[in-house]
Amino acid sequence: MYPEIRAILDDAEERYLRLEEIVALKHHVSSFAQRLQVYEVLRDNEIAIFQPIADQLLVAFPQHKQETIERALKNWLGTLRYCAMAMLLNNPMFLQHRLLEWLTDIIQVHQTQGIDTTLYQFLITRLPEILAEEQMALLQPFLAQVEQAVMGTCSAATVPA
Template sequence: MYLEIQNLVYQAETQYLHSQETAKLKDCTLSLKSRLEAYEILRDRAIIIFQEVADQISTDFPQEKQILERVLKDWLLIIRYSAMAILLKDATFLRHRLLEWLTDLVQVQQRQTIDRAISEVLQKQLEKMPNSEQLALISPFINQARNTLLLANKVDKQNIYPTMI
């Protein structure tokens, strides 16, 4: 969104915007209110959401305390970066800023079951958001993170470090 608005403003410096361009600008600004509301809800409720997720996951995986802490922190980052991606209206923000490096970390750990369980419990918690529009804004990012991490978990550890010839 930010880049879209910035580009449109730069265009407006040299010429009037055409109807399609003003419609795009209008869309960006009109959707900002709902995206900001979703961001604020995620910001304000992150601790409450994750306490419930942590309680459930700790019960499900009592023997995995050390890795659970790391994975929960990763998912908390995913929520934070997803909130920012919502605000920016940028589908690539989460991937470029977080998932690219997080995927590398995940590949050396065996945590597919835990990541899947956290994403499922987290989705249930997010379904308690005040309205479906906010859930619709966050869900694609949570799905993107879940799919990326679960795919990274499937990578064979032998393929992570190529052999030297």
């Protein structure tokens, strides 16, 4: 559930909602419908989003084994799914706890920082071709959250300790 909705409902547990709480609740319900639409677009277009990215990665990284690129793609398929769910729930902590705590470790262990950085760039270039501007705006904060975590991992991996 949306943390904001839960807070409104918890605060009004033994009373009726005040006018400003009703207005806020209506806003969150309206926002949920928009977020659900974006979620469905991402779900329905997953292959259309990632196939061109996969093709670009094979060209950009011919020196890497195909299985390494496939592993990175699989991680980013999951990453976008988690971003979509966090966006639907409007909950950055969902993304933090469900994805980012293990994704950064996976990137370091498999030493795919270069592939992951490039894949992220391809993804943020591809998504606006699929999503409308206002849809992209709903997803963007969660992509930025991933970028901050992943690019921090990539930077840390290239800086000697």
